[in-house]
Amino acid sequence: MLITTVLFLLSAGVIYLACEYFVNGVEWLGQKLNVGATATGTVLAAFGTALPESAVTFVAVILGRSPQVRDIGVGAALGGPLVLATVAYAVVGVALWSNRRRLARADNCVRVDDKRLARDQFWFLSIFVVKCALGLVAFAFKPWLGALFLLAYGFYVWRELRDADASSEEDVLEPLKFQPRAATPSLIAVLAQTTLALLLIAYASHVFVLQIQTIGVAMHLPPHLVALVLSPVATELPETMNALIWVRQGKERLALANISGAMMIQATIPSALALFATPWMFDAPLIVAGVVTMAAIAFLMWLFRRGRVDARMLLPAGGLYAVFAAYVFWHLA
Numbered sequence: 001m002l003i004t005t006v007l008f009l010l011s012a013g014v015i016y017l018a019c020e021y022f023v024n025g026v027e028w029l030g031q032k033l034n035v036g037a038t039a040t041g042t043v044l045a046a047f048g049t050a051l052p053e054s055a056v057t058f059v060a061v062i063l064g065r066s067p068q069v070r071d072i073g074v075g076a077a078l079g080g081p082l083v084l085a086t087v088a089y090a091v092v093g094v095a096l097w098s099n100r101r102r103l104a105r106a107d108n109c110v111r112v113d114d115k116r117l118a119r120d121q122f123w124f125l126s127i128f129v130v131k132c133a134l135g136l137v138a139f140a141f142k143p144w145l146g147a148l149f150l151l152a153y154g155f156y157v158w159r160e161l162r163d164a165d166a167s168s169e170e171d172v173l174e175p176l177k178f179q180p181r182a183a184t185p186s187l188i189a190v191l192a193q194t195t196l197a198l199l200l201i202a203y204a205s206h207v208f209v210l211q212i213q214t215i216g217v218a219m220h221l222p223p224h225l226v227a228l229v230l231s232p233v234a235t236e237l238p239e240t241m242n243a244l245i246w247v248r249q250g251k252e253r254l255a256l257a258n259i260s261g262a263m264m265i266q267a268t269i270p271s272a273l274a275l276f277a278t279p280w281m282f283d284a285p286l287i288v289a290g291v292v293t294m295a296a297i298a299f300l301m302w303l304f305r306r307g308r309v310d311a312r313m314l315l316p317a318g319g320l321y322a323v324f325a326a327y328v329f330w331h332l333a
Contacts, residue, residue, distance in 0.1 A: 001218065008211040011204045012237065018200040019241040022048065024177050025194030027254070031173065032187050038113065039160045041257025042120070042264075048198045049238035049258065050080075050265040055202070057270035061277040070278045077274045078282075078289045079232030080266035081128060082324065084239060085296040088259045090318025091240050095247040096311035103250045110309045112253045120260045121301035125294060127152055127267045132290035134275070135282035146275035153268035160261070174249075201238050208234045221332070228289055229328050236262070285328055292324045 026048065030040025061073035092110075100108050127149070134142060176185035178193040212234045216226035239262050246255035274280055282290065296317050303309050 004211050004214050007207055008215075011208040011211065014204040015201055015208065015237055016241045016244075018197045018204060019238055019245055021177055021193055022197035022201060022238075023242050023245050023254075024174060025190055025197055027173050028176050028185060028190045029194055032190055035161060037251075037254060038116070038257045039163075041254040042160050042261030043157055045242060045254070045258045046239075046261025046265055048194075049201070049242060050262045050269075054265065054270050054273075055206075057273050061274050070274075073270070074274050074278055074280065074282075074286065075226075075228035076231060076235070077266070077270035078286055078293070079228040080236060080270065081124075081263055082228075082289050082293045082296075083232040083236045083321065084259055084263045084266065085293050085300065086317045086319075086321035086324075087233065088236060088240050088243060089256075089296075089300060089314045090316075090321075092243050092247055092252060092255055092259070093311045093314030093318075095244050096252060099248055099250075100311075107308075108311050110252055110256070110311055110314070112256050112304075112309075114304045114307045114309065117256060117260060118301050118304040120264070121297050121304065123156065124260075124263050124267055125297045125301065127264075128290070128294060128297065131267060131271050132282070132287075132294070135280055135286065135290070138279065138281060142280060143276050146272035149268040149272040149275070153264060156264050156268075205235055205238060208237065228285060229325060285331060288327055289324060292320050296320045 023045065026040060026045045027037075030037065030044055033044075035043065057073045057076045061070050096103075096105070096110060097108060099105075131149070134145065176182065176189060176193060178189045179185040182189075212230045213226055216230050221230070239259055242258050243255040246252065246258070299320075300314075300317060303313055
């Protein structure tokens, strides 16, 4: 367990360091592609940081040779949105509150396009309800419905890029770390930094997940519950780290856009893969995970529709994950 603990802490540190380079590079990439700050978070950053969780699902459901292994993919497809809708938003709230003096935020409010974020929550909730409903019924052509989830994500990306110019507020960019003295770095340097950081995030996340799985075995947790409870916390770590970095810079709009975009990926692509390759039927923990996720999204949608969200109001979302974790351990008792 000593080696596991060392690798656990070391990989977490590497992920944070790599995320520093990734968020810096992806901001410059968004400017080079002229997609706007919000679309940079919802599309570019989200696609990159959602790769680890999508890879877990792909390996489990497509390459897995047993029903038990495929169950891990189903758990991962549900666990990712659960962690993002609860833990990730709570982390943003804590980070904003703890940095309020340094950021000179007297009102402690989240500076974001409330209506747009509420709209994203509505889109996610609509897709997620369908996703969970399919897990309760069995019929012959269910696997073909996976294509609809891929189309839904394609439509989401098209809409985000179409509305990219709707936000006139742009953040001040820090110098590119690969070219710190250049006022305008080259596209090659931007791509090199972003790609290398993403590869390092993916590798460190893989190591991190392996340590989480080792801990799960030591705790005698069933494989699909490890995928549902522990693995998503690890594989969603890049989004959480990105959020901490962007909030520290006073760019919570990018942080929340990254989380929102990653949630849309997790609601569609891993679900499509699991529908293609598994029966996609939920047991009790999966049903509870779905209900808790929907409750968290409904709360967030209500919160942002009100406007002027105090950072502390995001904390109850994290409490919902604690409730779910308590249920899982009670279920195993």
